Amino acid sequence: MTATPLLEVEDLRVRFHTDSRTVEAVRGISFALGREKLGIVGESGSGKSQTGRAILRLTPPSAEVTARRLAFDGIDLLAATPRAMRRIRGARISMVMQDPKFSLNPVMTVGEQIAEAHRVHRRAGRREAREKALEMLDAVRIRDPRRVYDLYPHEVSGGMGQRVMIAMMLVPDPDLLIADEPTSALDVTVQMQVLAILDDLVSRRGMGLIFISHDLDLVASFCDRVLVMYGGQIVETCRGGALHEASHPYTRGLLAALPQVDRPPRDLPVIARDPAWLLPLPPEGRP
Amino acid sequence: MSIGQSLPGTGALASALGGFRRAYGLVGSVILTLLGLLVITFVIARVVPIDPVLAVVGDRATPELYERTRLELGLDRPLYVQFYLYLRQVLSGDLGNSVLTSRPVIEDVARFFPATLELATAATLLGVVVGVPMGVLAAVRRGSWLDHLVRVVGLAGYSIPVFWLGLVGLLLFYAELGWVEGPGRLSVGYEDIVDPVTGVILLDAALAGEWDVFRDAFAHLILPASVLGYFSLAYISRMTRSFMLDQLSQEYVTTARVKGVSEARIIWRHAFRNITVPLVTVIALSYAHLLEGSVLTETVFAWPGLGAYITSSLLNVDMNAVLGGTLVVGLAFVGVNLLSDLLYRVLDPRAR
Amino acid sequence: MTAAANRPAGLRAWLREEAPSSRLQANLVQLYAGWRALRRNPLAMIGLAIILVLLAVAALAPWIAPFDPLHQDLANRLTPPGGAHPLGTDDLGRDILSRILHGARITLTIVVLVAVAVAPLGLAIGCLAGYFGGWVDSVLMRITDVFMAFPRLILALAFVAALGPGIENAVLAIAITNWPPYARIARAETLTIRRSDFIAAARLQGASSLGIIWGHVVPLTISSVIVRVTLDMAGIILIAAGLGFLGLGAQPPSPEWGAMIAGGRKYILDQWWVATMPGIAICVVSLGFNLLGDGLRDVLDPKQR
Numbered sequence: 001m002t003a004t005p006l007l008e009v010e011d012l013r014v015r016f017h018t019d020s021r022t023v024e025a026v027r028g029i030s031f032a033l034g035r036e037k038l039g040i041v042g043e044s045g046s047g048k049s050q051t052g053r054a055i056l057r058l059t060p061p062s063a064e065v066t067a068r069r070l071a072f073d074g075i076d077l078l079a080a081t082p083r084a085m086r087r088i089r090g091a092r093i094s095m096v097m098q099d100p101k102f103s104l105n106p107v108m109t110v111g112e113q114i115a116e117a118h119r120v121h122r123r124a125g126r127r128e129a130r131e132k133a134l135e136m137l138d139a140v141r142i143r144d145p146r147r148v149y150d151l152y153p154h155e156v157s158g159g160m161g162q163r164v165m166i167a168m169m170l171v172p173d174p175d176l177l178i179a180d181e182p183t184s185a186l187d188v189t190v191q192m193q194v195l196a197i198l199d200d201l202v203s204r205r206g207m208g209l210i211f212i213s214h215d216l217d218l219v220a221s222f223c224d225r226v227l228v229m230y231g232g233q234i235v236e237t238c239r240g241g242a243l244h245e246a247s248h249p250y251t252r253g254l255l256a257a258l259p260q261v262d263r264p265p266r267d268l269p270v271i272a273r274d275p276a277w278l279l280p281l282p283p284e285g286r287p
Numbered sequence: 288m289s290i291g292q293s294l295p296g297t298g299a300l301a302s303a304l305g306g307f308r309r310a311y312g313l314v315g316s317v318i319l320t321l322l323g324l325l326v327i328t329f330v331i332a333r334v335v336p337i338d339p340v341l342a343v344v345g346d347r348a349t350p351e352l353y354e355r356t357r358l359e360l361g362l363d364r365p366l367y368v369q370f371y372l373y374l375r376q377v378l379s380g381d382l383g384n385s386v387l388t389s390r391p392v393i394e395d396v397a398r399f400f401p402a403t404l405e406l407a408t409a410a411t412l413l414g415v416v417v418g419v420p421m422g423v424l425a426a427v428r429r430g431s432w433l434d435h436l437v438r439v440v441g442l443a444g445y446s447i448p449v450f451w452l453g454l455v456g457l458l459l460f461y462a463e464l465g466w467v468e469g470p471g472r473l474s475v476g477y478e479d480i481v482d483p484v485t486g487v488i489l490l491d492a493a494l495a496g497e498w499d500v501f502r503d504a505f506a507h508l509i510l511p512a513s514v515l516g517y518f519s520l521a522y523i524s525r526m527t528r529s530f531m532l533d534q535l536s537q538e539y540v541t542t543a544r545v546k547g548v549s550e551a552r553i554i555w556r557h558a559f560r561n562i563t564v565p566l567v568t569v570i571a572l573s574y575a576h577l578l579e580g581s582v583l584t585e586t587v588f589a590w591p592g593l594g595a596y597i598t599s600s601l602l603n604v605d606m607n608a609v610l611g612g613t614l615v616v617g618l619a620f621v622g623v624n625l626l627s628d629l630l631y632r633v634l635d636p637r638a639r
Numbered sequence: 640m641t642a643a644a645n646r647p648a649g650l651r652a653w654l655r656e657e658a659p660s661s662r663l664q665a666n667l668v669q670l671y672a673g674w675r676a677l678r679r680n681p682l683a684m685i686g687l688a689i690i691l692v693l694l695a696v697a698a699l700a701p702w703i704a705p706f707d708p709l710h711q712d713l714a715n716r717l718t719p720p721g722g723a724h725p726l727g728t729d730d731l732g733r734d735i736l737s738r739i740l741h742g743a744r745i746t747l748t749i750v751v752l753v754a755v756a757v758a759p760l761g762l763a764i765g766c767l768a769g770y771f772g773g774w775v776d777s778v779l780m781r782i783t784d785v786f787m788a789f790p791r792l793i794l795a796l797a798f799v800a801a802l803g804p805g806i807e808n809a810v811l812a813i814a815i816t817n818w819p820p821y822a823r824i825a826r827a828e829t830l831t832i833r834r835s836d837f838i839a840a841a842r843l844q845g846a847s848s849l850g851i852i853w854g855h856v857v858p859l860t861i862s863s864v865i866v867r868v869t870l871d872m873a874g875i876i877l878i879a880a881g882l883g884f885l886g887l888g889a890q891p892p893s894p895e896w897g898a899m900i901a902g903g904r905k906y907i908l909d910q911w912w913v914a915t916m917p918g919i920a921i922c923v924v925s926l927g928f929n930l931l932g933d934g935l936r937d938v939l940d941p942k943q944r
Contacts, residue, residue: 319781319785320784320785320788323781323782323784323785323788324785324788324789326785327785327786327789327794328797331797331798331800331801332801335798335801335802336801336802342801442926442929442930442933443922443926445873445874445925445929446873446877446922446925446926446929447921447922447925448877448880448881448884448897448900448918448921448922449881450881450884450900451900451914451915451918451921451922454900454904454907454914454915454918455915455918457907457908458907458908458911458915462907462908575790576790578790579790579791579792579793580792582792582793582796582885583881583884583885586884586885587904597793597796598796598885600800601796601799601800601885601887602885602886602887604800606800606801609796609797609800610797612793613793613794613796613797616790616793617789617790617793620788620789620790621788624788
C-alpha cells in the first residue's frame with residue numbers, strides 16, 4: 001500500500017437533529033482505504049449508507065457531519081468549499097446508488113445523462129461526449145449502445161439501468177467508487193452479471209471501491225476487506241476470504257443466520273443482541 | 288369569485304377530462320364534454336326561467352314577436368325536440384339575437400372576445416414570467432424570505448376579491464400616482480385610428496406601425512393585466528414551489544450531485560425539466576380561469592371584453608347574450624385544456 | 640378547589656388515553672390530538688381567532704354597531720373616516736362601520752346556507768354513484784365531470800340570470816355549480832366502505848340499498864365532506880361577494896359587503912373609504928378561513944404540504 005492512503009476516515013460521526021432529539025447514525029468510525037475493494041456490511045439503520053454519503057458530503061441538510069479527519073488523497077473533505085467538492089464528485093469519487101428506477105432522471109435519455117457526467121469535468125464538445133458515452137455503454141456490455149443511448153430510463157430494464165448507472169459513474173474515470181447496495185433492487189438473475197461488470201471495471205482501472213451491502217456472503221466473496229457495522233459503529237474488520245475467522249458475536253450471529261444449501265434450514269437463528277456492543281469502542285472517541 | 292380560489296388543485300379539470308378520456312378516448316371526451324355544456328346551457332335557457340320567451344325577447348317585445356319566438360323555440364313541443372332544435376341552431380353558428388345590442392350574439396361575441404383574450408394572455412404571461420422563477424427559488428431556498436413571500440402572496444391571492452383589488456389599484460396607480468391610464472382599452476383621442484385586424488389592439492397597432500396607439504393601449508392594459516395576473520402569479524408560484532420541492536427530494540438529484548453537476552444546472556436542467564409537464568397543466572388551468580376571472584375585472588376596468596358583455600347582458604336579462612357568452616368561454620376553457628393535454632403528450636417522454 | 644384543578648387534568652388524561660374504552664372516547668382522543676397539533680400552528684390560531692371574532696360580531700351586531708345600518712343621514716354623506724364615524728359614511732350618509740358589522744351576519748348566512756345546500760347534494764350524488772356502481776356510477780360521474788370541466792363562476796352567473804337576482808338564488812347558483820368536488824370525495828369514500836363486511840352483513844339481513852346508504856354509508860362519509868366544505872369557505876365568501884358586487888346577490892339597501900363595494904365604486908377616486916373598507920372586511924374574513932384551512936390540511940394530511 002502507498003504511503004498516503006486514498007481515503008482516511010477518523011472518528012466520523014453523522015448526527016440528525018430533529019426538534020425534539022438528536023439521533024446519531026454514525027458514531028465515530030475510523031478506517032483507511034487504498035486502491036482496494038472494501039466492503040461495509042450491516043443491517044438497515046447500521047449507518048453504512050450514511051457513511052458513504054458523508055464521504056461525498058451528500059448527507060441531508062438536517063445531518064451534521066464531524067470527523068477528526070476525513071481526507072481524500074490528502075484533501076480535507078470537511079473543509080473543502082462547495083466548488084472544490086463539486087470538482088471531486090464524479091471526477092474523483094463517484095457513487096452507484098441502489099435503484100436505477102429512482103436514481104436516473106426520467107426525462108433525460110440515458111445517453112445524455114452519461115455524456116453530461118463526462119462534460120461536467122472535461123471541457124468536451126457534444127460529439128466527443130457522445131462518443132465517450134457510447135464507448136462506456138459498450139464497456140458495461142450493452143449490446144447496441146447507439147440504440148440505448150436514445151432511450152429514456154423507463155424504457156430500460158432494471159439490470160440495464162444499473163449498468164447505465166455504472167457507465168455514468170465511471171465515465172470521468174474516478175479514483176474511488178462507492179457502491180451503495182448496487183444490486184439489491186435487481187432480479188437475482190441479473191445481480192451477478194452486474195457485479196461481474198462492476199468487478200471487472202474496478203479491477204482493470206485500479207480504483208478503490210467501497211461496497212456497501214447487507215449481504216455478508218456477497219461482500220465476503222467480492223471484497224478484499226470487510227467492515228462490519230452495527231448501531232453506527234464498526235464492530236469488526238476482517239479479510240474478505242477469512243470471514244469465518246470473525247470473532248465478534250454480531251458477525252458470528254450474522255454468519256450463523258445465513259441459510260446453507262447443504263443443511264436444510266429448520267429454524268433460522270435470531271441474533272442475540274447485546275447492548276454492550278453499542279458502548280463506544282475507543283473511550284476517547286466521544287467529544 | 289376572485290379567480291384565486293375558484294382554482295381547484297392541479298388536477299380538477301385535467302382529471303375531469305381524464306375520466307372521459309379513459310372511457311372514450313380524447314376526441315370522444317371533448318365531444319361529450321361539449322355536449323354536456325350544451326345540455327347545461329339548454330337547461331338554463333329553457334327549464335330554469337319561469338318564462339323562457341320573455342328571457343329571450345325582453346319585456347318590451349310586442350305580442351306578435353313574443354308568439355313567434357315561442358313557436359321558434361318549440362316551446363309547444365316536448366323537451367327533447369326543443370333540445371334537438373337548440374342543438375341544430377347552435378351547431379349552425381346561430382346563438383340568437385341580443386336584446387341589448389339587437390345584433391346576432393355570435394357577432395357580438397366575435398367583437399368582444401379579442402379584448403378578453405388580450406387581457407387574459409397578458410395576465411398569464413405576467414403570472415408565468417414572475418411566478419415560475421419565484422416558485423423555483425422559493426423551493427430551492429426553503430425557509431428564506433422568498434419562500435415566505437410565496438406563501439403570503441398565495442394566501443392573499445386566495446383571500447382578496449379581484450374586483451376590490453382592481454378598484455384599489457385604480458385608486459393608487461391611476462388616481463394617486465398617475466403611472467397608468469384609467470379604465471377602457473384606449474384614451475379617447477386614440478380610438479378608431481387603427482383598423483381592427485386581429486382585434487388585439489397591441490397587435491393591430493404594431494402591425495400598423497402606430498406606436499403612439501401601442502403605448503396608449505399598453506398603458507391601459509398594464510393595470511388590469513397586473514391585477515388579474517396577480518392571481519395567476521399566486522397560484523402558479525405556489526404550485527411551482529410544491530412541484531419543485533417534490534423533485535428536489537428525488538434520488539436522481541442526488542445522482543446529479545454525485546456527478547459533480549453545478550446546483551444551477553441541477554435546478555434548471557434536471558429538476559425543472561421534470562416539472563415542466565405538470566406546470567403546463569397548471570398554466571393552462573390558470574389561463575382558463577383567467578378567462579373566467581375577467582368577468583369581474585372587465586367590469587371594474589370598463590374593459591370591453593366578453594366578461595363585461597356577459598355581465599351587462601345579465602343585468603338586462605338578455606338571456607341569448609348571456610348563454611352565448613357562457614358557451615364561448617366554456618369552449619375556450621375546453622380548448623385551452625385540450626391544448627395542454629396535447630402539449631403533455633409532446634413534453635413527457637413517458638406519455639409518448 | 641382541588642376538585643376543580645383535578646377535573647381538567649383528569650379530562651386531559653382521558654383525552655390522551657392510548658387505549659380508549661369506547662368509540663366516543665376514541666373519536667374524541669383523535670380530535671384532541673388534532674387540536675393539539677393545530678394549536679402549535681400560530682397562523683391557524685390567528686385564522687381561528689378571526690372566525691371567532693366574525694361569529695361574535697355577527698351575533699352582537701345590533702348591540703355593538705354605533706348606528707342603524709340603514710339609517711340615512713344626507714347631511715353627513717361621504718364623511719371621511721374619524722370622529723363619530725370611524726370608517727366614514729357612504730353616499731347616503733350611512734355609517735360604514737355599522738354596515739360592515741351587520742354585513743357579517745349576511746356573509747355568515749350565505750356561507751352556512753351554501754354549506755347546507757352543497758354538502759347534501761354532493762353527498763347524495765357521490766354515495767349513490769359509489770354504492771351502486773355500474774351505469775348509475777358512469778352517468779352520475781359523467782355529469783360531475785361536465786360540471787367540473789366548466790368555469791364555475793360563469794355557470795353561477797348564468798344560473799342567477801335565469802333565476803333572477805337575490806341572496807337565495809345566489810346561494811342556489813353557488814351550490815349548483817360547486818357540488819362536484821364533494822361528490823367525488825363522497826364517492827371515493829363510499830367505494831372503500833362498500834366492500835366492508837358490515838355492509839355485506841346488513842345486506843344479508845335484508846336491509847334495502849337506500850336504507851344501507853342512509854344508515855351506514857352517509858354517516859361514514861359525511862365527515863370528509865364537511866371538512867372539505869370548511870376548507871372551501873373562503874372561496875364561497877368570495878364568490879358570494881362577487882355576485883353581490885355585480886348586483887346579482889344581496890339587493891340594496893342590504894349591507895352585504897360585495898354590494899357595498901359596488902355602491903362605493905363611483906366614489907373610489909375621491910371618497911376611497913366607501914369601497915375600500917368593506918373590501919378589507921372581505922379580505923380579513925376569507926384570510927381567516929384560509930389560514931385555518933391551511934392548518935387543518937396540515938393536521939389532516941401531513942404528507943401533502
